[in-house]
Amino acid sequence: MKDRTIQIFKRFIWSDYSLTLDELSEDFQVSNRTIRNEIKEINAFLISHKLSEIKTIRNRGMVLTLEQSERKQLEIVIDEKNEFDYLSREERIFDLILAFSLSEHPVFLYQKESEYQISKSTMDEDMRRVRNTLLAYGIEVLSIPKQGIVLKGSERTIRTMIYDVINQSIDSLRFLDEKEAGLSVSEKHLFRYIPKKVLKKIDHVYHQTISSREDIYRNQLVMFTAVWLSRYLRQELIPSSDWEVWDTEQNQRRLSFVHQLCRTLAVRPPVSELNYILFMLETFDTGSISNSVEWVQAQLLSIQLIQFVEQTTQIPFSKKEESLHEGLYRHMAGLISRVKSEIQILNPLKETVKRYYGNIYFAIETFAPTIEAITKHELSEDEIAFLTIHFSTSVSAINQELQYTYKAVVVCNHGTATGRLLAEHLKELFSIEIVAVLSTGEMELIKKLDVDLIFSTLSLTYPDKPILVVDPIIKVESRKNIQEFLERNRQFKRLVNNDNDSTELFYKVLDLIKESGGTISSDIYQQLETTFDQNHLKINKRELQPMLKDVLKKSDILLLEKCPDWESAIRRVARPLLKENCINESYVKAMIASVNEFGPYIVMGKHLALAHARPEDGVNRLGISVATLAEPVVFGNEANDPVKIIFCLAAVDSFSHLNIMKSLIELINDETKINRLVRCSNVSDFEAILYEEC
Template identity: 85%
Template sequence: MKDRTIQLFNRFIWSDYPLTLGELSEDFQLSNRTIRNEIKEINIFLNERKLPEIKTIRNRGMLLKLEQKERKLLEGYLDEKDEFDYLNREERIFDLILAFSLSEQPVFLYQKESEYQISKSTMDEDMRRVRTILLEYGLEVLSIPKQGIILKGSERTIRTMIYDVINQTIDSLRFLEGNEVGLSTSEKYLFRYIPKHILKKIDQVYHQTISAREDLYRNQLVMFTAIWLSRYLRQELIMNSSWEEVEPAQNKLQTFINQLCRILAVRPPSSEINYIIFMLETFNTGSISNSVEWVQAQLLSIQLIQFVEQTTKIPFSKKEESLHEGLYRHMAGLISRVKSEIHILNPLKETVKRYYGNIYFAIEKFAPTIEVITKNELSEDEMAFLTIHFSTSVSAINQELTYTYKAVVICNHGTATGRLLAEHLKELFNIDVLAVLSTGEMELIKKLDVDLIFSTLSLTYPEKPILVVDPIIKVESRKNIQEFLERNKQFKRLINNANDSTELFYTVLDLIKESGGMISSNIYQQLENTFDKNHLKINKRELQPMLKDVLKKSDILLLEKCPDWESAIQRVALPLLSENCIKESYVEAMIASVKEFGPYIVMGKHLALAHARPEDGVNRLGISVATLAEPVVFGNEENDPVKIIFCLAAVDSFSHLNIMKSLIELINDETKIERLASCNNVTDFEAILYEEALKETK
């Protein structure tokens, strides 16, 4: 019995419903006539062993009815015969692409034709589809005598193609799981070319050198590393690449690659090491400061939060600090990935779109703004990752209403089920569940400060209002709960927000300003100390100075004469150097970054923001600005020439966010930029720069 016949046999053994010729023909890519011949052979085999045959059920299909013991008997026999899976067309195409790109031995089509047990015409159609797929990546398939099938094209593109094809074919990368049960045929074939023990070894080194934390990026990073390693071991190298002269910083990724090479006893050339570190950096969300695009990421994050809030009417500004922290770290990796055309799989994409569709579609509308920076289209997977950051804040915002209900949950289905119900009640209705009890513990209710009871089973409790609900709150149940709360609204309690006094802190600052006082850094510090002494908790990440609090008159240079962009950066940095906000190394780093990565600091029409990484020589937060007597070309076709240049010295990821918001407003106001550029005295410059802020305080 052929392997193909065994696969067809297995379909009938484990199917509890009739199978039609049409669906079998499509699944196995065989004609109806061939399927009938295979079934005839199967029935001969069954008849010889006095077992039931495959019968035709009128207008429904064909069915093999077996007792459980008969199924086990057949399963044992077929396990001995079933040496490989018979692949459908999609699985064959997946295997062919991996074989051409990752196999250690030459691949010949006649061998694959025999292995798949398909006709030459079927193989020709498979290859036509393979060529179509690879053409999208700019790759060709060539057949070379004695060498077999090879791929023609950029090695960098081939590696990206392999990674993309694996992600598109396999829904979730489960290569780190020990159990082989439940693996798809494609996953099994993947391990023929990238052995599971290699993937596990890479993951172990990741665990030791980068992070023990599980996240959505880890499997992606491990898989890309495995593809890089496999192509290197085939001696398919990147030659004369732009990474060859890049000297990667000493970081966790470099440690990860160095240790992996030691363990596997391989010594790739420096161009390959630099390449893989650069590529893996696009998956790294651990430290934004490692990315040259960190300021772009921050600007985009602020703009995105503002846009999504305006579009969805959800007050994300309430959670802006915590949201921004995670969002901008993700944004830097996103920019780098999309620029490099690296697709990262998001297994939660469909779930995110279904449950947070309003946020997802708002992000989709904002996507063109990000694509201006990336020069490539943003994928649905990337938009879903951004949505996840916002959805986390939604739950937190929903729990910050001004009132709550005190309640207890009665559940006999187990503690986990009761807690699930309690969490749903808290998130959906802002109900504070003090305890999850069984019916045998109901005496404890008298000792708890609760007003309402939610139960998963019918019971009576005369002393307090009670509502019977399902453990999982469905859409139809929400109306009943809402009506129950409305009937008992006399039990609604105000939430005591005394734990966070950040708003009070700001109120005191506003009072000082309104009375004509100046808010200096000394006042900030004294007020913080006063709050601390009185045990008033404040979120110090939210206590960020405004642009006018940091930009002093001495930091404003007007109508400077600079012959080129390099001298413009040097000139605008002088006030910060004289104040010891930055070191000379910071100026050198700003210039080196533009030389290496281009005019990315030109953020808007006629406006540039010179900056480098905090670790390049920043002593404390500072900002300076210079207008140019003659506009300077930086090389940004869309926004040149530059008329105003700022210099930002940031010490961390949050203390300068209010400054960034002011710069975003300026970027979007070309008229204001023109007015500032023509100023010839500092007083007028300040009046124009801060005019919106002054209006708000009046």
């Protein structure tokens, strides 16, 4: 007895109610005819054990009547007969896609139909869904005699699709776990096409050559490498490429990884394949704060981009800033590397993204010149679409937490009661806030009211605002007209303030503590957060990250320092952080070494530099210092030299310093303020100018 039959059997055994064919067909995603055949097999089994059959009750469905003791006994017997893992439709689709793209042998549908033990009509529906899934990537599914099912599309796209489909179906945090018990059905089928021992070998080589650190990105890199290897072994090859492998420490490690992997598995890919996988590994690797020399630049661009897109689209992305910034900045680091190297990457979802998230895509396209000023090359539509995807994933989460409304007035001459009736109907059926109910004689009041739309029970004109004439009682056919009217005027949609957000109250409490002479320590922060949580007061905890004025102490501010060159300027601005043990001497050496190796990338804006290195180069805790220079210093950045003010940032992670970065972005964009700061001769004046609000 196959697994699906057993699962249906168990439904009948433990159900106290009748079951219908349609219900079972929907639950098990097979046809009614298949369910009937399963029930025939179950009844044959029941008869052989001298038990009551499943009976059909007219107009109610089917039922199996058993004693409690019979139920328990049957449960034991059928569990012993379970010989087959029945696949759900989602699991079958996952297996089909892997089979078509990774199987070493031709795949024919009649074989899969038999393997899954499903009907032809069920297989036809599965294939329809497979085709729709792959079409979104621009991949066609062809059935060729003697060759079976073949995928038609760009090889780069097919590899991206395979990796994406696996990521959607497999827990990337646990697929390398030692334990075999508890594997999901999808994981079992994945290991049919990419054996676990191969994944283990790739992971072992990664551990030896690149990093011993355990994280989700390592697992994803291992999986992508496995996809590359599987497609190469099928002789599905990337066309020749001019990609160049840069001679950097990180690339040397990746090159060592690939070469050792090829030796371990006894394969010899062509140069085009080696360059492809090295580039793809770089796009995974540069996303970490600890391994990209341009991580600060990537963070600055990400912050600026979030602010710009939010301002342009009026979508409050800052409400999801933590998750959005993390993903966006990691992607931005890889993007900078790709575009600088003039390497194009295909985005198979580009047209879909442009169609469904056009407003976000347009905003990013408008911001693109800011990124291009750093990369020195134009962003492709594919890259803009990738950036759009990061924002689009936040949209649904934001929409679930936000409410929008239209502000309107009702104009009615049929009496106050009739006008109020219309107002209540509009509020009930649509997201409309009715500010007032007026007569035609009171329409002058509209100018004094904060409203955007007018609903009227009589025909009239008003030049300044859109008007819709409606009946006092909204009929079904009128609802469509109102919805279309709102859609035409969606630019007037307003965000409803979230009264449950108590972040501002949190800040006021902190201010009261400061004013009363108290000290705001990390313990106070934690205790106050806990108190708010216990009283169900919602706060945006990411807004509670320290501000620039919370971290930059008076002793961290150095004024009118005399430094003969950029190296001495870095050493001088780092002294306060060394003295406070925020950083070690190794961090200072790393900052200087990075500029020597990669050039004046730390000059972030006109006359301003932000000295920094990687956190593991010697950072003990978050800190920042600043020095103004008595004589401007040339760093070698033609656009922004000479440097008049230099900051030194010691970051410990990818988020705790973001409010500091936001303050620096404001300063970078304010050359007048920079010139005022460099003229200061005492710390108090410097602080007053630095922290003043525009």
